[in-house]
Amino acid sequence: MSSYNFAAASLDLSSPLFTQRVRKLAPDLVSFRREVHQNPELSYQEHKTTERIFRALTEAGLAPRHLKGTGCYVDVGEGPLAAAFRADIDALPIQEETDLPYASLNEGVMHACGHDIHQTVMLGVAIALHRLHQEIPLGASIRVIFQPAEEQLPGGALEVISQGILEGVPRIFALHCEPKVDVGKIGTRIGAITSASDTIKITLKGRGGHSSRPHLTEDIVYALAQIATNVPAILSRTTDVRSGVLVAWGQIEAGVAPNAIPSTAFLAGTMRCLDADAWKQAGARLDQLVEQIAAPYGVEVELEHVRGVPPSVNSEAEVSMIEAASRAELGEDSVVLVEQSMGGEDFAWMLQEVPGALIRLGTRVPGGISYDLHRGDYAPDERAIEYGVQVMASTALRAIRAYLAQAS
Secondary structure, rough: OOOHHHHHHHHOOOOOOOOOHHHHHHHHHHHHHHHHOOOOOOOOOOHHHHHHHHHHHHOOOOOEOOOOOOOOEEEEOOOOEEEEEEEEEEOEEOEEEEEEEOOOOOOOOOOOOOHHHHHHHHHHHHHHHHHHHHOOOOOEEEEEEEEOOOOOOOOOHHHHHHHOOOOOOOOOEEEEEEEEOOOOEEOOOEEEOOOEEEHHHHEEEEEOOEOHHHHHHOHHHHHHHHHHHHHHHHHHHHHOHHOOOOEEEEEEEEOOOOOEOOEEEEEOOOOOOOHHHHHHHHHHHHHHHHHHHHHHHOEEEEEEEEEEEOOOOHHHHHHHHHHHHHHHOHHHHEEEOOOOOOOOOHHHHHHHHOOOOOOOEEEEEEOOOOOOOOOOOOOOOOHHHHHHHHHHHHHHHHHHHHHHHHOO
């Protein structure tokens, strides 16, 4: 019997294959997640996080390998790569406000975006597939990547790519917690599911002086106000409204007294965009606008415009695989259509290299609170871990079947 017939055709992918397998893993996975949540680490500082993942994989009988710096990856099964799965592992500089018994022990650092769930799910996927492979050879291998620094633009995904970790990978998958979708369901979307995201930092400098004589100064505050209001306004009128260009300021600093015009001022925010081409055009236009708006006031402009990430664009074939896996494992009503998020995600860089899909993993208690991401009170339903492992492990089998069918 060929590896294709043995590994793929002998398994009935239309029925749940991982419910019982994952249920046995669930207590250990929940404990792992709570330990991760209690000990969060910021981007490129995930040393203990990496070693925790590495140790768990090794104890499960796998042979993980370190990435340069932080992060690691592991191949499950034997033979050619059929797919890769990616989890991000970094936390955010946010103070936790949950009062959970396993709340963050690191002051001002929290897994407020669900990356503790992501890495736990992918750990479970690796272990579940490994145990299945010991019973029934998979016929191919699956690569599971634990990536650092998703939260720091332009993202750790670029370093994973530069290290050659995606070479030979035919398709790739990832998930992200979604606190607006009930636990036990996933959210999918063909095409762009996230948006482009840039960081903008602007420093203005001038002579400063008395507020009664602004004509003898470079009026920094007035110039800053013009940039803050006119850059978003002009961009919204000079780009296609369907591209969803959004400039929003999150930080503004200027002056210490009502009657003194300061000599420096600072403005920072983000630019987001639904469309990749419009993102490139709007980015160049933004830089020009800042200079043009500031010019009449004679101020010195220092602009730091960090081009972030493009939109994450899901391929139809890979979305179909995940949806089929979810319906088989969790039920026919487990898949919901989600809107395109204005948030950025560096998995987009991987999707520019390899076709694949990013899905939303429901983490809301049915009938419970709809939390938001990047908030100190975010408390996902931990049952999402089991469901995430089931869906992604089942997706891996479909990817193997598709790969072997094409190769045969």
